[in-house]
Structures are given as C-alpha cells and as structure tokens.
Amino acid sequence: MNLTLKIWRQKSPKDKGRLVTYMAKGISPDMSFLEMLDTINRDLILKGDDPVAFEHDCREGICGSCGFMVSGQAHGPLKGTTVCQLHMRHFTDGDTLVLEPWRAKAFPIIKDLVVDRSALDRIIIAGGFVSVDTGSAPEANALLTPKDNAEIAMDAAACIGCGACVASCKNASAMLFVGAKVSQLALLPQGQPERERRALSLVTSMDDAGFGNCTNESECEAACPKEISVRNIARLNREFLRASFSHPAK
Numbered sequence: 670m671n672l673t674l675k676i677w678r679q680k681s682p683k684d685k686g687r688l689v690t691y692m693a694k695g696i697s698p699d700m701s702f703l704e705m706l707d708t709i710n711r712d713l714i715l716k717g718d719d720p721v722a723f724e725h726d727c728r729e730g731i732c733g734s735c736g737f738m739v740s741g742q743a744h745g746p747l748k749g750t751t752v753c754q755l756h757m758r759h760f761t762d763g764d765t766l767v768l769e770p771w772r773a774k775a776f777p778i779i780k781d782l783v784v785d786r787s788a789l790d791r792i793i794i795a796g797g798f799v800s801v802d803t804g805s806a807p808e809a810n811a812l813l814t815p816k817d818n819a820e821i822a823m824d825a826a827a828c829i830g831c832g833a834c835v836a837s838c839k840n841a842s843a844m845l846f847v848g849a850k851v852s853q854l855a856l857l858p859q860g861q862p863e864r865e866r867r868a869l870s871l872v873t874s875m876d877d878a879g880f881g882n883c884t885n886e887s888e889c890e891a892a893c894p895k896e897i898s899v900r901n902i903a904r905l906n907r908e909f910l911r912a913s914f915s916h917p918a919k
C-alpha cells in the first residue's frame with residue numbers, strides 16, 4: 670500500500686507547529702498503524718531528519734500510552750480499537766491521512782503527536798483509589814457483590830486513560846474518564862468508605878485541570894477504544910450530587 674500522510678510537526682510546546690506531508694510507500698496491510706509510523710521514522714532517521722514523536726508502550730491496547738487523531742477520529746476509524754491495535758488493512762491504497770495530536774487545553778502539546786496527559790494522573794492522585802485496609806484475597810472472596818455491580822465495575826475498570834474521550838469531545842470534557850474511575854469503585858464494597866470523598870475530590874481536580882463540561886454529546890463513548898459507556902457519566906453525576914448533600918460546601 671502507498672499512503673500520503675499529513676503529520677502535525679511541532680518541535681516544542683512553544684513552536685507554532687504545522688502539517689508536513691510524507692509518503693508512506695510499500696506498507697504491508699498487516700502492519701499496525703504504529704509500525705507504519707516506524708517505517709516513516711526509519712526513513713527520516715536514515716536521512717538525518719528528526720523522527721515523528723508519538724507515544725507508545727505496550728502496543729497491545731492495554732497501557733493507554735498511544736493515541737492521536739487519524740483524519741479527525743481519535744485512534745482512527747475502527748470502533749473499540751487503540752491506534753496501536755489498528756491495522757493498515759482497514760485503510761485503502763492511495764488514502765491520504767491527517768495525523769494530529771489530541772487537542773485540549775488540559776493536554777498541552779509536548780512535541781509532534783505527544784501531549785502532556787498528566788492532568789489525568791492528577792485526577793487519580795486526588796482520590797481514584799482505595800486507601801482503607803480491605804484485607805487480602807480470602808476477605809475479598811467473602812464480601813458478596815451483586816453480579817450486575819461486579820460486571821459494571823469491571824467494564825468501567827477497562828478504561829486505560831488514553832484521553833480519547835477528551836480529544837473527541839467538543840468541550841474537551843473528561844467526564845467519561847472520571848465517571849469510569851468513580852464508578853469502578855462506587856459499585857464495589859471496597860470502595861464504600863471513601864465513596865463520597867472520592868466523587869468530590871475527583872470532580873474538583875477535573876475542574877481545576879481545565880477540562881470542559883459535559884453536554885451529553887456522547888462522542889466520548891463513540892471514540893473510546895474500550896467502549897466505556899456514557900452511563901458512567903450519569904452515575905458520576907448521581908455520585909457527585911449524593912456526596913454534595915452529605916458534605917455541603919462550607
């Protein structure tokens with residue numbers, strides 16, 4: 670396959686950035702999208718040019734490191750897939766693809782396709798965990814959890830924090846991410862002692878980071894490579910209201 674790639678090149682956060690055209694020639698349909706970019710980078714390095722910066726780690730759709738816009742779609746056109754798991758056979762010989770970084774105020778561009786997603790880490794640090802002693806495996810097995818709750822919590826826990834939800838939302842809202850993180854613990858017995866504090870802290874941290882508000886567009890659900898449901902946003906709103914009544918602002 671031969672493709673034309675228009676890739677966002679930006680040397681540093683202060684650089685203005687621009688789209689640069691590259692030709693990807695002799696690409697195997699069995700290559701992943703990142704392997705295709707590796708061939709572009711190999712050629713750039715051989716010519717003594719700066720390779721295209723993009724994030725990746727597991728390349729198995731697990732870690733959430735990778736992610737950029739492919740012709741306006743977060744992680745590309747295939748539903749429920751990270752860009753590292755997207756294969757070139759889903760494109761057509763001769764296609765022109767535009768690769769751009771996530772665009773959001775809370776995700777400043779570091780270089781080329783790499784953005785600073787530490788705002789998501791700060792949200793988790795604000796309370797997206799269980800710090801009380803929940804015992805070991807035998808105690809966990811002895812705590813009965815309704816099957817539906819366990820299933821929904823597991824689905825929410827599939828969020829890999831890639832930021833596609835933010836990048837695809839016209840408001841750059843992180844509500845799907847925060848909804849998933851709040852839901853996965855609010856539905857389990859181990860998450861109950863810190864349930865209200867967690868909902869309040871995560872929402873406060875999300876607002877402080879400069880993410881926008883949710884206006885129920887559902888683009889986040891459509892773009893999510895783990896197909897996290899927007900029902901988690903509704904649950905987050907309920908959790909936040911519940912916590913606000915129990916802990917009114919002073």
Ligand code: FES
Nearest residue numbers: 726728733735753
């Ligand atoms: S590199 Fe880990 S999810 Fe894509």
